[in-house]
Amino acid sequence: MNVAVVVFPGSNCEHDVVYALRGVGANPELVWHRDDDLSAFDGAVLPGGFAHGDYLRVGAIARFSPVMAGIEAMAAAGKPVLGICNGFQILCEAGLLPGALVENRDLSFICRFVHLMVDSTDSVLTSAAATGQVLRIPLNSYQGSYTAHADVLAEVEANGQVVLRYCGPAGTVDDEHNPNGSANGIAGVANASGNVVGLMPHPERASEPILGSTDGRVLLESFASALVKV
Amino acid sequence: MRLHIEITRRPGIADPEAVTVSRALRELGFDTVVGVGMGRSLVIDVDETDPEAAREAADRMCRQLLANPVLEDYTIEVVAEEVAG
Numbered sequence: 490m491n492v493a494v495v496v497f498p499g500s501n502c503e504h505d506v507v508y509a510l511r512g513v514g515a516n517p518e519l520v521w522h523r524d525d526d527l528s529a530f531d532g533a534v535l536p537g538g539f540a541h542g543d544y545l546r547v548g549a550i551a552r553f554s555p556v557m558a559g560i561e562a563m564a565a566a567g568k569p570v571l572g573i574c575n576g577f578q579i580l581c582e583a584g585l586l587p588g589a590l591v592e593n594r595d596l597s598f599i600c601r602f603v604h605l606m607v608d609s610t611d612s613v614l615t616s617a618a619a620t621g622q623v624l625r626i627p628l629n630s631y632q633g634s635y636t637a638h639a640d641v642l643a644e645v646e647a648n649g650q651v652v653l654r655y656c657g658p659a660g661t662v663d664d665e666h667n668p669n670g671s672a673n674g675i676a677g678v679a680n681a682s683g684n685v686v687g688l689m690p691h692p693e694r695a696s697e698p699i700l701g702s703t704d705g706r707v708l709l710e711s712f713a714s715a716l717v718k719v
Numbered sequence: 720m721r722l723h724i725e726i727t728r729r730p731g732i733a734d735p736e737a738v739t740v741s742r743a744l745r746e747l748g749f750d751t752v753v754g755v756g757m758g759r760s761l762v763i764d765v766d767e768t769d770p771e772a773a774r775e776a777a778d779r780m781c782r783q784l785l786a787n788p789v790l791e792d793y794t795i796e797v798v799a800e801e802v803a804g
Contacts, residue, residue, distance in 0.1 A: 546787055582787065587768070590791040597737050636732055637789065641777065 490716040493666040495560070495576075497540035497551050502573065502693065506536045509693035512596040513706060515713040520556065527559030531614075531716040532569035535576025537629070537691060547590065548582035557583055558582055560573065569613035569715040572684045574630055576675075577687030586687050587645050588637030589649070592629075596669025598631045602702065603668050605676050606656040609649045612679040613715035614708050616687040623660045624653075624704035626690040628668060628676075631702050633689040635671040635678070642672055653677035653688055661699060684715070720767045721798040722777045726786050727758035761785065770797045 492510060494517050496503050505518055510517040520527065529531060541550035549577040564570050564585050572580040580586045593599055607615050637645065645651060654674040657666040667674045677688030692705030723792045728734040734757060741755040756796040786793045
């Protein structure tokens with residue numbers, strides 16, 4: 490259950506991710522973005538932050554960091570790869586996930602708990618959750634609005650690649666409960682094989698009662714169990 | 720040789736900043752404003768004398784790094800004059 494937690498210049502959630510992954514029985518290790526050999530690991534997490542200062546576009550420079558060759562190899566081999574917040578943006582820029590993230594609809598930085606509805610359990614992030622389950626997890630982003638071309642969006646929906654949607658406390662997915670204007674309320678999306686997943690909210694910040702929610706644990710536990718299966 | 724590259728948000732992709740600027744202009748009385756497009760402008764100097772080669776290089780720069788095809792379109796202008804320095 491060795492999992493690489495990648496550190497880019499500007500990452501700032503890597504220690505939280507390491508702590509939370511240990512809490513679900515995984516063996517995380519910080520890996521600097523200059524390392525390109527991840528063959529010793531069963532999976533990887535790209536944590537939140539502002540990799541390379543978000544210069545040019547979020548994730549645009551990070552996708553060319555040497556470590557991304559290792560991430561791409563891992564993704565191709567079917568190993569679990571998770572991008573949280575800025576990590577999600579990087580995976581989209583790298584073309585490992587469909588779509589992109591742009592500025593929030595109201596041009597405000599959003600830092601608060603949101604509700605998420607599990608739309609598919611067919612991914613390394615949601616396998617231990619139940620379809621329709623509602624999770625309360627913090628969102629912390631300015632460029633968190635998911636977008637994609639209409640044809641890509643239709644394909645992602647048809648393939649069941651949407652794993653999490655923003656919703657109300659009772660699981661209602663509508664515009665009122667969409668915090669940032671994401672297309673179809675998409676908060677998390679997987680690749681076609683379900684082994685690469687990205688989400689904007691932070692499950693590691695909802696992993697112990699003292700943090701106000703433990704709802705992120707089911708996602709981290711899913712991910713940890715996928716590390717074992719590889 | 721100097722390259723002028725303009726990168727703009729693709730039609731159909733939400734641009735809340737441009738919408739906000741448009742609304743602000745109209746509130747200031749510029750009521751003929753019907754739309755605003757915003758983007759990024761880059762000026763890149765290259766050690767190259769062939770305009771076509773310079774344009775081709777700029778195109779590759781845009782495709783690999785400068786523009787995200789999911790979100791953005793780009794235009795390239797090759798400025799032929801010798802660039803000082």
